[in-house]
Amino acid sequence: xxxxARLIAAAGRGDRDAFEELVGRRQERVFWTAYQVVGHFEDxxxxxxxxxxxxxxxxxxxxxxxxxxxxxxRITINLAIDACRRRRARPEIGDSHAAEAxxxxxxxxxxxxxxxxxxxxxxxxxxxxxxxxQRAVFVLKEMNGLETAEIAEIMKLTPSTVRNHxxxxxxxxxxxxxxxxxxxxxxxxxxxxxx
Amino acid sequence: xxxxxxEVVDWLELxxxxxxxxxxxxxxxxxxxxxxxxxxxxxxxxxxxxxADLTRGELPAGVENYILGGLxxxxxxxxxxxxxxxxxxxxxxxxxxxxxxVVVWATSGGAAVTPGTDxxxxxxxxxxxxxxxxxxxxxxAEVLALSLPEPAGGRTEVxxxxxxxxxx
Numbered sequence: 526x527x528x529x530a531r532l533i534a535a536a537g538r539g540d541r542d543a544f545e546e547l548v549g550r551r552q553e554r555v556f557w558t559a560y561q562v563v564g565h566f567e568d569x570x571x572x573x574x575x576x577x578x579x580x581x582x583x584x585x586x587x588x589x590x591x592x593x594x595x596x597x598x599r600i601t602i603n604l605a606i607d608a609c610r611r612r613r614a615r616p617e618i619g620d621s622h623a624a625e626a627x628x629x630x631x632x633x634x635x636x637x638x639x640x641x642x643x644x645x646x647x648x649x650x651x652x653x654x655x656x657x658x659q660r661a662v663f664v665l666k667e668m669n670g671l672e673t674a675e676i677a678e679i680m681k682l683t684p685s686t687v688r689n690h691x692x693x694x695x696x697x698x699x700x701x702x703x704x705x706x707x708x709x710x711x712x713x714x715x716x717x718x719x720x
Numbered sequence: 721x722x723x724x725x726x727e728v729v730d731w732l733e734l735x736x737x738x739x740x741x742x743x744x745x746x747x748x749x750x751x752x753x754x755x756x757x758x759x760x761x762x763x764x765x766x767x768x769x770x771x772a773d774l775t776r777g778e779l780p781a782g783v784e785n786y787i788l789g790g791l792x793x794x795x796x797x798x799x800x801x802x803x804x805x806x807x808x809x810x811x812x813x814x815x816x817x818x819x820x821x822v823v824v825w826a827t828s829g830g831a832a833v834t835p836g837t838d839x840x841x842x843x844x845x846x847x848x849x850x851x852x853x854x855x856x857x858x859x860x861a862e863v864l865a866l867s868l869p870e871p872a873g874g875r876t877e878v879x880x881x882x883x884x885x886x887x888x
Binding site for chain 2: 541544545548549552553554556557558561566570573574575577578581641644645648663664667668669670672673685688689691692695696698699700702709711
């Protein structure tokens with residue numbers, strides 16, 4: 526996208542208007558990706574802010590030909606996983622993200638409808654059982670549509686490890702859906718095992 | 721699940737992505753036909769789909785201003801305070817293969833970094849040498865560091881600029 530390449534180049538030279546335009550184009554994906562990994566509104570907001578601060582600092586190093594989205598994903602995922610670890614290291618602050626999705630003060634609903642809001646809440650609850658890396662792999666794969674090889678490059682894991690994290694995440698989420706929210710199991714999927 | 725099953729399970733996602741070699745597709749089908757455990761695994765690890773749209777919502781109110789507010793506080797690209805630790809040198813010694821002065825920035829988000837923690841290092845201020853951020857896994861810490869494309873001989877100086885602390 527030539528227009529975007531120009532924006533990236535201008536932002537790298539210190540053009541703040543170009544950078545804010547770039548932020549505007551990517552902030553939703555960055556925030557929601559961070560939110561699904563960290564599972565907490567304030568932390569996700571902080572991660573998104575830090576992602577773009579970091580981007581502003583390192584954009585002069587960007588070279589045409591690099592995948593900008595992969596670069597942004599890597600910054601986002603690394604900061605989100607760091608945020609997960611900090612939160613887990615401070616149990617005294619609790620894990621306050623309840624099923625009410627994105628309970629920001631005064632927030633309007635970012636969701637298309639009530640069902641989407643419910644699905645968000647279900648994911649927050651069930652994903653607590655996943656490790657930060659499992660969450661990150663699942664989010665990149667099933668929500669952002671990346672391929673295993675891309676995720677492996679972004680997260681510096683082997684493709685086999687990515688597939689393993691993905692399988693563990695899907696199994697855990699499927700088990701949780703079958704147990705607590707069977708009405709949300711995808712059509713044709715059942716909780717029963719083969720005899 | 722035996723070793724053969726584990727191999728087959730690893731193929732499932734490759735097959736879903738259309739990347740499994742045709743010679744292995746037949747083996748995968750044969751194995752699934754004869755192994756109830758792997759058929760169950762196949763079902764258990766199918767894409768879920770219902771969560772697919774969760775990174776596509778609009779921003780909640782206030783988030784855009786929060787992000788931009790943080791950016792506007794940073795009038796310029798920051799001049800970081802240099803903090804260096806000799807104890808990091810062994811971890812980076814394998815990188816010391818080029819002549820350019822490399823300045824890397826490590827940020828731990830203000831929290832102490834203990835062994836085993838991912839430390840994010842990135843280019844912050846350096847001359848025009850092109851660098852690539854990549855993983856370096858040392859015995860004492862898991863870090864990201866810079867590698868320079870072509871060793872030019874001589875010695876690389878590495879200065880760590882740390883926001884937070886490294887506790888090794």
